[in-house]
Amino acid sequence: MSDPIADRPEAPPTRRGIRLQRLRLAGVTRPYDVDFRFPDGSFRPLSVIAGRTNTGKTSVLQFIAYALGGSYYPDHEEIVRQVRAALLEVVLPGGVATIERGIESKFALLFDQPLDRAGETVPQPHPIEPTSDAASLSRMLLTTVDLQDVQLPEAPAKSETDTQTLSFRDLMWLCMVLNERVGSSQLLFEGNHAKNRKLQQVVDAVFNVHQADGADLAGRIKKLNDDLTNARRDLAALEGFVREQGAVSQEQLQGVLDDAEGEMAAVRDALRRLDASESAAADMAVELRRRHQQAAREAIRARQLVRDREALVSRYASLRAQYNDDIRKLTLLKQAESIFDQLSVQVCPACLGKLPAPPTVRGSTCSLCAQPLAGPVTSLTLGVAAASRETAVAGFRQQGTSSPSDHKPATADASAEDNGHASREDANARAAVTAELASTRRRLKELNEYWAELNDSLPALRESSERADENEASLAAQVDRAASGTVAPFTVAREELLARRQDAIVRRDRANSSMKQWRGIEVRRRRITRMAGELADLRAEARGQKTRPDRSAMIAALGARFRQILSDVGYPKHDNTGSVDGRFVPSVRDRPYTSASSGGQVLQTLAWILAIFEVAYEQGGNHPGFLLIDSPQKNLGGSAKDDDKEFADVTLVERLYGHIINWLEGEGRGAQIIIVDNTPPPIVTPFIVEEFTRNPDRGRFGLIDNEVG
Incomplete structure (x- = not known):
């Protein structure tokens, strides 16, 4: 097996789907980050969050779902006290973006910048409810997989029935499986008939075999065409307004930003050197004296030049x-x-x-x-x-x-x-x-x-001499403070560096404020481009250029992949009998998963969700391209129950991870899986992004790591 660090996959495709890069919980006193990338910022296909129970591992997955439009967030006491908003950095077809959603907020803000630069752009607000709203976050996310405006009939068997618009929240059933669904007889929501039926329709939609009789294609085309016309009109009006205001060009503003960023980077480097040791402070004191001596020489030269010029004039x-x-x-x-x-x-x-x-x-x-x-x-x-x-x-x-x-x-x-x-x-x-x-x-x-x-040159010489005197006096004061016993030299150096940084921040913020107008225009242009692409796809669909895949072939492919995963994992005595029926119910040994033991239900649950994810990704289906899995070792290995000894083999978990790693490096190259596991096997060590210890003296205590009670 290849080294995940040395043999890194290429960046995820930006044409389709969503990839998760970073989660940040904005806290009252500080942020709490979880980074799903490699240390150099490149794409990481498999991320594992390890650690003991009650440390916030599952909350990471729940906050991801909440930022993507979920209806609830984890309400543990420490989270309620500390967290005020969830920010999720993602890769969309249009590039890197940041989604921010406040706690209890009914709106989400979309920034077309990475998380650390979100403040440099104008956010686009998207309502959470209703999900059918043309401006909703759900519809925007569904456009990344061409599932926007998909109508799901409430009674598929009837020719005339009401329909519901597919939401991204529904699609998350196939993108996230939490602990309560792992190893549970409610994998397909069998206890809720309406929800079970809708889940089947979501799977059909992902594989593009859903019934679209309830969707008025012509109406969708007309509505999207009207929206596109209005968006173009708004863009033209905004561009005209910006030009009338005499805004500075993007190139000039970008030059100011680059200069400010360069200055800030230089200041950061100097501060790091300053913090490294007190020798940096001594170096700065020497530099201050050198600069003061140079300024004093320049002031003397300037005064001498003025005197010589006055004498010559006289x-x-x-x-x-x-x-x-x-x-x-x-x-x-x-x-x-x-x-x-x-x-x-x-x-x-x-x-x-x-x-x-x-x-x-x-x-x-x-x-x-x-x-x-x-x-x-x-x-x-x-x-x-x-x-x-x-x-x-x-x-x-x-x-x-x-x-x-x-x-x-x-x-x-x-x-x-x-x-x-x-x-x-x-x-x-x-x-x-x-x-x-x-x-x-x-x-x-x-x-x-x-x-x-x-005589005419005298005023300029006098002004230059005055500036030189002021500079010399300022540096002399700094040298005095550095040499005094009340202020340490490194403090003076820090003040100077912070002043430089503040000046650069002011210049950067002013340029960013002006750039926001241009970025707003760019956001609208990208939206128009995306809408034009959607309209072209709908018109192509209306002309019959899209051929609908065969549903029975899709069911057969899912069953074959389900059996393959069971074989790779080493499911005991399955005898290659695994299958998935037309209602997507998995079975082994000709018995549905609900009849299996606790450990068997866990493996069948994981094999089922992985089969749907892998086949959809390989066939170019309408899956977002990421999968979140919680507690894959539930009732397996050392956690197996006493009456379920055949699933107590720890190699089951190792082979499960081995299958996932091999698939991500092969046919699944570019896909993303995030797993929460208490004690992952050694094979997963290179993929661990966070390990919560619940020990305040070792490592990171938990997701909210300043709550150590």
């Missing part, structure tokens, strides 16, 4: 003022001839009378006093001739020559040449002033632009 402001002053001087120099009086001589210095004409230079002599003039003088203003003469005399004396005043004036041609040379020098001087003025103005413009750029 320095360049002074330079701008200097350039402005130079421009004013050069402009004044350029405009001096037109602005200032030339101080021309207009009055005779002797008589103070006004001269008829201002003095001029005539042949290098003054027209007023006929004295010789220095060569550079070309026009006469007050004092210019004297200054020029003193300069010239000083220059000639240094050279050891006589001054021009010691000689006679040069000829007229020489004088004219001197006058032209002076004019050119004046022109060159004016050109130099103009060029210098233009150059100074250009440099001032460049300086102004650079200064403005520096």
